[in-house]
Amino acid sequence: MSKLLLEKFPVPELRHWSAEGLDPGREVVLYHFGPSACSQKVRLALHEKSVAWTERLINLVAEENLAPDYMRINPRGVVPTLVDGPNTVFDSRTIMLYIDRNFPGPTLVPDGLEDRQVFDEWMARQDEFPIRTLTYGNAPGPMGRVMRGKVAKRVGLIERLQHENPDLADAYAVKRADTEGWLEAQSNAQTVKDVNAQIERQLEALETRLAEARWIAGDEYSLVDAAWTVMLGRLAFVGLGGLLASPSRPRVTDYYARVRGRPSFAAQVTRYQRKPYVLGQVIRGKFRAR
Numbered sequence: 001m002s003k004l005l006l007e008k009f010p011v012p013e014l015r016h017w018s019a020e021g022l023d024p025g026r027e028v029v030l031y032h033f034g035p036s037a038c039s040q041k042v043r044l045a046l047h048e049k050s051v052a053w054t055e056r057l058i059n060l061v062a063e064e065n066l067a068p069d070y071m072r073i074n075p076r077g078v079v080p081t082l083v084d085g086p087n088t089v090f091d092s093r094t095i096m097l098y099i100d101r102n103f104p105g106p107t108l109v110p111d112g113l114e115d116r117q118v119f120d121e122w123m124a125r126q127d128e129f130p131i132r133t134l135t136y137g138n139a140p141g142p143m144g145r146v147m148r149g150k151v152a153k154r155v156g157l158i159e160r161l162q163h164e165n166p167d168l169a170d171a172y173a174v175k176r177a178d179t180e181g182w183l184e185a186q187s188n189a190q191t192v193k194d195v196n197a198q199i200e201r202q203l204e205a206l207e208t209r210l211a212e213a214r215w216i217a218g219d220e221y222s223l224v225d226a227a228w229t230v231m232l233g234r235l236a237f238v239g240l241g242g243l244l245a246s247p248s249r250p251r252v253t254d255y256y257a258r259v260r261g262r263p264s265f266a267a268q269v270t271r272y273q274r275k276p277y278v279l280g281q282v283i284r285g286k287f288r289a290r
């Protein structure tokens with residue numbers, strides 16, 4: 001049965017982006033997962049800078065991020081991780097800034113002091129938002145149930161991996177504590193409700209900001225727009241797309257249409273959030289024997 005389903009929901013071939021002005025032989029490797037918001041942020045940055053990259057897919061539904069080999073690359077056991085020659089870079093915000101600074105292409109961080117301050121503030125607003133609770137607490141239908149069910153079973157898996165890999169005992173202990181908090185948050189209706197109210201407040205603030213500037217940090221598109229693109233795309237993904245079409249927030253609606261109209265959105269967000277693609281990953285994850 002799983003084989004049949006896998007044939008029905010193939011994972012499309014992934015294209016890699018052509019680079020201009022990169023040293024021949026420089027290989028940029030991104031460990032990522034298609035629908036992961038943090039991975040999307042980094043992919044948008046790579047795309048907007050036209051950086052060539054090679055992918056290593058880490059299927060979060062299959063918990064490949066917990067595999068000892070991956071934990072030895074990224075001890076936090078999360079995606080994304082960027083490897084650029086001798087440099088291994090963690091954390092989506094840090095990776096985005098690293099990409100902007102270390103590759104040719106348009107500058108995606110504003111120069112002026114005022115714009116830079118707004119940039120930092122809105123990067124933090126996005127980065128600190130409990131997007132995991134928003135996603136897992138709201139994900140609709142059977143897909144949502146599979147996602148939440150996987151989290152519930154993770155603690156046992158982590159305990160086993162911790163036992164089998166004493167060199168990673170501390171890293172797995174952190175994962176275990178984090179998973180317990182995650183489980184609690186996604187199952188607590190009040191917590192999910194609070195997070196949903198919190199995103200509405202952020203959208204109100206975004207509406208106000210967009211009355212002052214065309215893009216979040218001024219006249220030019222920047223990395224903070226990429227970060228918020230992912231945030232808004234996530235709302236649509238988890239069935240809260242109505243929040244982006246509210247008549248009380250016309251600027252947010254227009255802004256979402258503009259970021260969605262960029263080629264980077266189709267290539268790095270939509271295509272990794274299409275139902276057949278996501279279902280393919282979920283099914284692979286669900287049936288993969290560990």
Ligand SMILES: N[C@@H](CCC(=O)N[C@@H](CS)C(=O)NCC(=O)O)C(=O)O
Pocket residue numbers: 036037038039060065077078079080090091092093
């Ligand atoms: N602050 C980190 C968070 C990374 C993160 O939580 N990644 C998620 C996907 S968006 C993940 O790998 N989740 C799996 C897990 O926590 O076990 C970043 O921005 O990169």
